Amino acid sequence: MKYNLSNEQTRKFILIKQGLMGHYKYVGKKGALDYIKEVGCIQYDPIDVCGKNAELVLQSRVKGFKKEMLYDLLYKDRKLMDYYDKVMSILSIDDWKYFKRVRDRYDETEENHPHLAEMKEEIKKKIEEKGYVCSKDFANDQKVEWNWNKTSIAKAAIELMYFHGELIVHHKKNTIKYYALARDYIPKEDYEADDPFQTDLEFYKYRVLRRISAIGLLWNRPTEAYLFIHGLRAKERTEVYQSLLKEDKIVEIEIEGINELFYALNSDEQILLDIISGKTFEGRTELIAPLDGFIWDRKLTETIFDFRYKWEIYNKEEDRVYGYYVLPIISNTEFIGRIEVINQKKEKTLLVKNIWFEDHIKLTKTLKNNILNCLDRFMTFNDCHTIDIQTNLLK
Template identity: 50%
Template sequence: MMSPVKLTKKQARQFILLKQGLLGDYKFIGEKGVCKYIKQAGCIQFDPIDVCGKNAELVLQSRVEGFSKEMLDKLLYSDRKLMDYFDKNMSILSLDDWKYFSRQRATHCENGRSKDKVNAVSEEIKSIIKERGFASSKDINLKEQVDWTWSPTTLSRAALETMYFRGELIIYHKKGTIKHYALSTDHIADEILNASDPNFTEEEHLQWRVLRRIGAVGILWNKPSDAWLGINGLKAANRKSIFHKLVEEGRIVEIVIEGIPDSLYCLSEDINLIDIVLSNPVFPRRTEFIAPLDNMLWDRKLVKKIFDFEYKWEIYTPTAERKYGYYVLPVLCGDSFIGRIEIVNDRKLKQLIVKNFWFENSVTNHFQFNEEIYSCIKRFSNFNNCESIKLEYKKDKVTL
């Protein structure tokens, strides 16, 4: 068991950002970089809302040099190196991780709303998909209303989603928000589809999930957090036991951060990054717009402690109660969050509209960042396939 590592807050920020590929030169490049980052992170959270890019796309554009939206679509639905599945809520993860979710698939086979009605039509649906190649709920004419997660839905939708959760179907592709499903056996190699779960016990599985989430964020503590969402069976008591065991086995390392009384932890394999940070290097400054559900932001209280940055995604906040805006992205510059930006992609006009920009109160000399922010806006415009940029922001007469 390794002795606790002591870091200043600045060193902790640098470690997290190095791990995330958000500090200094890009370490994730092109399609290989997308797969490498997702493998490291375990998963990136998917959200269908697209104001200036979907959440998963925004996560990748800030880290992967040369990333395009078409690249992610290709890796998901042509190359099949990635897959859509539930991890931390709906997520994108490596197809290589299929074997680790056999428990989740088995649970959906044994349980689930309207199970008997779904079972009664599943073979019929498989036959339709086998004939067509793929199908959406609109292609399956089963309009009976059945009990479902949020509210009653059609048997078509309930059956397709249940069979997807069970692993019988995969998402073949998406058109807008409509999912088209195909048979897993037609698109996933047998050695992946039928691979045994590497975790023999529930305890081993939960340990794997905890390690996965620590690696996704970089540093985590043993506290309630959105970082643990989607891990069924992970209660406070067994989470404490798992942390204790992982420390004893040397699989995670305790970190003590100056000014933070609680112990934090990183993966033991990341000690090399801590060594880099402790050598006090000078990192080239880089400016990036960060996704609202970015892995690094999964524990908002931790972000507040280490980065002194308080972020709330206000998309579900009533308009009158919003402090900033509907879809606002944090702005990272070097090892600090310097502000937040509200951007809209006007697809009809092929124009990127910068509606607003707010500097943090700690940033006194706004003009020193203008060139870097505008350079980032131009890259973001290209990422959204826009042909022009419109700056609506004129507050405090800051020219971007």
């Protein structure tokens, strides 16, 4: 099946799929879990200026979301887990069995570091004694070559055991991770399950479907959206899309004025039909996380939304066009600009340091009120009591 959409219809499709348009279809802790299951994963990043990336993703979609909800889902309810999907991510614990091939890749790493075997046994023994460990529980005087630099043998062994699936993140305290034995927390039937995929192609199809769902639609071209699907080169990617089309798991989308084919999930076909039929959806104004899944493919975002975004956090201050931690703002069906917001935790104040609008945006009274209402929700999300707006554009 092939659909022909206008650019505006395509934007609506992506935003409705993402839960960023219309009424809030995700509510509370259950809504946060449902959203993560829907898109496959959300990217984790520890930097906290006005909320960590994963929390920022959820606050824009989940009505009544509070930061402790995500922590509870990860470390109390055990409905979610930390693991590599598209880099370090948060995903459903139900997905454990589907990542066996990813975990098995670290067999070779272990073979190349036989000196870690003794340390691994010491780690297991310590976990059995106290329930969980971090690398600081062990002497750090012995160093090994690891990834890009030298690190303690304990940290290297813990990371290897984690990647290999012997450990999971038990909990975090600030940025420190504590680990426990995976067998004690992953359901037995999943922990002991065989690889559900018979071939690499089947595995690639599973991973690509997740990435399509994370954004809403994708194209068959090199992009960061396919990051960490090891072995998925151009040939394999084309084979994946051809196979998924034959199996009716995806549909083709042509966008007016864009000379590329895009692909969406067959399971999202009703959204396409609603949009084509002219069904109306109320627009919303939301702040978007810098590593939000639906802008993983920066070129796709620029092509469809006419919005170029770069996270400038790693740029030197003098090289930044905007700021250190700047969030895109979406309103109705377009990105209207970006904003720099800081949670001043001691003062319980949300500092709105600056805002930059796209050149074509006219700040009407309605749009200004929508932004202020969005910031009011963002203040509550950050557990602040007041807002300090320093930019004259919003006063």
